[in-house]
Amino acid sequence: MRVLVVEDEVRTAAVLRRGLVEEGYAVDVAGDGIDAVWRATETAYDAVVLDLMLPGIDGFEVCRRLRAGHRWAPVLMLTARVYVDDRIRGLDAGADDYLPKPFSFGELTARLRALVRRGAAHRPVVLRVGAVELDPAGHRAWRDGAPVDLTAKEFALLHLLLCHPDEVLTRTYITEHVWDDAFDATSNIVDQYVRYLRRKIDRVGDPSLIETVRGVGYRLCVPLERAAADCGADVRGADVRRADVRGHRTPPAGNDGR
Incomplete structure (x- = not known):
């Protein structure tokens, strides 16, 4: 399974990449929203792990652009924000799941497995x-x-x-x-x-x-x-x-x- 990790914090991105590789995933990393949209548009990922706070464009906009471009890879959104309204915005933007920081790596991989089982079905926001x-x-x-x-x-x-x-x-x-x-x-x-x-x-x-x-x-x-x-x-x-x-x-x- 090939996963795109979108995370601007270098250390966190490295930890996620190393852990997912050890779990058997092929992992690409994008450090900002523009790069994330480009990579997810050019490559058929099995899932996207998407941080919400990104330079350039945020995770909400990344998700909206992917769905508008008919890219249906399951999106697991990560954020340190604790407000329910942010979770609602993320899910309504097209995300499939939401995991607040800090999180257990075991829970992240379990959620990824569940998302991958569902597949990249056509599910537009509008x-x-x-x-x-x-x-x-x-x-x-x-x-x-x-x-x-x-x-x-x-x-x-x-x-x-x-x-x-x-x-x-x-x-x-x-x-x-x-x-x-x-x-x-x-x-x-x-x-x-x-x-x-x-x-x-x-x-x-x-x-x-x-x-x-x-x-x-x-x-x-x-x-x-x-x-x-x-x-x-x-x-x-x-x-x-x-x-x-x-x-x-x-x-x-x-x-x-x-």
């Missing part, structure tokens, strides 16, 4: 499908760059759909992830909120971004050109993914999916 964007941390949404005012449940529904682009989500699956156990599963509240959401994110004269799959549920459509770019294939790759159904259960007789 979710984006076509012309729709959503910032979960800031609780903001946009269509074609214009802000969209959403209620809490509309926001949660759009968040769920954006997390599963081009997948069919059954009403049961949506209910289980947006509403709680007190929800009446026999009601049509999912359909109602899909209609509310369509009114706010669709454009008059254009097909709805949220497609009804008769007898099953709903799917957030991915523009074919985006699907081809993301998977490195032609547009037929999007058609293959359209067969995916999340939480599918056989619908009751007479349910036409409307």
Whole structure:
């Protein structure tokens, strides 16, 4: 496993490098934020150990730039700051874990192993499908760059759909992830909120971004050109993914999916 250690304090960087090498990692060291962004952009690291206080640009900005550049290596953020707000900022900037200084080296390596097991999955800070964007941390949404005012449940529904682009989500699956156990599963509240959401994110004269799959549920459509770019294939790759159904259960007789 190859790890990037970003630490401006030379002695601390040397200790981290020596310890990680002894654990079997290949380790590179960056002493400032600009170098860290360059290295993590040019090299496919399995994880990044990132100090928060750096010369040039700080760890928050390093993490934001990596995620904006579609670099998804797990980031373990280190800092001597003890404020909860700093931890929140770090995680919302795209970090995967947070370890305050001083720390046990054994805990650091255990956290690194856990992060590496998860892999470098695609997990942008701001979710984006076509012309729709959503910032979960800031609780903001946009269509074609214009802000969209959403209620809490509309926001949660759009968040769920954006997390599963081009997948069919059954009403049961949506209910289980947006509403709680007190929800009446026999009601049509999912359909109602899909209609509310369509009114706010669709454009008059254009097909709805949220497609009804008769007898099953709903799917957030991915523009074919985006699907081809993301998977490195032609547009037929999007058609293959359209067969995916999340939480599918056989619908009751007479349910036409409307």
